[in-house]
Amino acid sequence: MKRKRFLKTSILAGIGSQLQLNSELFKLFEFEDIKIENLLGLSQSHLKSEFILLEEDTFKAFSLMKSSALEDGITLKIVSGYRSFEQQKEIWEWKFKQLTKTKAPIQAISEIMTYSSIPGTSRHHWGTDIDLIDDSVIVPEGDLLLEKHYHGNAPFSKMKSWMEKNSSDFGFRLVYTRDDTRTGFNYEPWHYSYAPKAKLYLDLQSSEKYRKAWRNLEFKGKSYMTDSFMDSYFKNYGFGIHPSLMPS
């Protein structure tokens, strides 16, 4: 018998229906479904395939939120959902190549980390995180994911206000908030995360098993990332998020 089923069966049989499964126990069950490969962007087994790849529960919650927003005249459009390790590596290495033309590698790395995650650590690998625009307005030309498009009279302001008011009802939270006390990545008014699932992924990212697996990945600039560099990265960048997304 699989360990997961064994646990469920023995707990339910042994303690009966009075048992209130606490959240720790639920976490244990959930954990067994998340593979380290899913955290590293090396497997798509956790995703639901639609127009944009998303983690299964995230997809369901997003569909509900999208319908609700549509009733208020807002067309939520995901411009970036799941991203593989290879895609993140491509983004990272392109920036690394450009910046190291004029800068020392460690300086280039710190500059890339203003907005981009180190390959294998991106929340976009999890399929729980999305970059959003409003497709019901005239979309600006050029780069869409800019702060100026989300505030004041800008095209995506209405969507931003709607999300501020309603997204948490569907489990979605802004990750990189405009908060001076927050460490890590810059403010990203477009990046939301499906909290119930993302918390589990983040928790697993702190495990020794995950850290060891990450060490085996290869990309440019990695030789500069010592263990203490990575400890500080996970603390300041990985946990530099809205408190509602922190593992309980």
Ligand SMILES: [Zn+2]
């Ligand atoms: Zn994003």
